[in-house]
Amino acid sequence: MTRRIPQARERGIPDATVARLPLYLRALNGLAERGTATVSSEDLAVAAGVNSAKLRKDLSHLGSYGTRGVGYDVQYLIYQISRELGLTQDWAVAIVGVGNLGRALANYGGFVSRGFRVAGLFDADPAVVGERIAGLVVEHADGLESVIRKRGVSIVVIATPATAAQQVCDRVIAAGVTSILNFAPVVLTVPDGVDVRKVDLSIELQILAFHEQRKATGGPMMGDEWPDGVVVVSERGAALGEASQ
Amino acid sequence: MTRRIPQARERGIPDATVARLPLYLRALNGLAERGTATVSSEDLAVAAGVNSAKLRKDLSHLGSYGTRGVGYDVQYLIYQISRELGLTQDWAVAIVGVGNLGRALANYGGFVSRGFRVAGLFDADPAVVGERIAGLVVEHADGLESVIRKRGVSIVVIATPATAAQQVCDRVIAAGVTSILNFAPVVLTVPDGVDVRKVDLSIELQILAFHEQRKATGGPMMGDEWPDGVVVVSERGAALGEASQ
DNA sequence: GTGCCTTTGTGAAGCGATGCACAAAGTAGG
């Protein structure tokens, strides 16, 4: 029986903290490459682009791994964060949908470098099946379930068109997958216990456009008028005038 | 002089709300295609995958565009959200870095569909310059500044290797760009007034791995031991035992 | 017009994340 370690790391690291740990890890790896042995919270915070108090609080959730008056041991902290994130084991990832994006992902070096191994590429298009990409042969999506089970795939990346995404999602969940990274522009419906993270290029651009418009004009185009000239009535019944107002 | 509209939409929509507006927009477009004329907050919330109270509060930040007892007019709400996000004008986007990811982005249909127009592709590699992708000819990165000014590019997508990202970032900012979508795995340093949004595939996977590990074992591998067997000391000076403890 | 039903818009409570500021804990030097 493995006893629990009664520590600060008493289960339950805030989501916001988890989302920043990979950032710290990357900054630490940069420092390690330059031969830095120890680093203060202040310096690491600058490298990661966050507030130093936040950094310290984040790290305190993992345990007390710093030395007061000195800072953090770079190598040791890399190991602890990697372990917390589960990067000391390697994860088999399958990519479903080998279009432009799927190819880019398959070739992306960042995956392999950190405990992630692309264990399968799938597509429904017979013209693509059999093609060799990044050292793997694209398989037909029919074999999805069996390959997931056979190769122990635990994370699936969905890079299919929007119309196919939910179906692929359902199938991989049925095959036992509980972690999905979705690039298709749809809201996936999943049962409890399944984690979905979404990356949506179009949404990111729209958010930028919002801020860009703010900066340029101080707000959206004036007037609540319809493009075809219908004047509408705002709340409180106050009728608005021409668009040029 | 354009007078201000003294309304609920008195500047300052919460960031969290702005990030969800594109989601609502997509759900609304889906409804519109199916010919739905009006929709209740409850139904729209389900389609967008959020809580209905949150949806109503979000929409209330734009103005009072619903009708009590009925719901929201789909077409009208599409127009209002589009206007708020700045999608009624079109934005010239440049993509810098035409590797696998840059190509995928250039070919991505989601850009063109919603007010975004790819106005330039750039790369530093002479072997890529001149290639035709998605109807555009890849230009050399030397011409970045002049093309940005000439074609009125206001949003730049950085899809270069990490090492080149900060330099590209500095150059496009110097050319007047204030909105950047960054795919390179680095923290970009920018002056105030410039918006950067980051998409980092590797970070998303690491977050998934964290949760996956949680589900599988209830936490990270037990023990604070180094891989090579060095026993370390936790906070409070309490020495920890073997990994099997 | 009157009453009933539906759905919005929002006050207020709850919750989690952020950042300040400082005591505790360590190093270094004499």
Add this chain to the structure above:
DNA sequence: CCTACTTTGTGCATCGCTTCACAAAGGCAC
């Protein structure tokens, strides 16, 4: 050993977002 200095870890106040719950507002039937 004692003092001076550095840096961590954290209590606490604050902030912003989420969620509940309900009054206000509109539609509809009669």
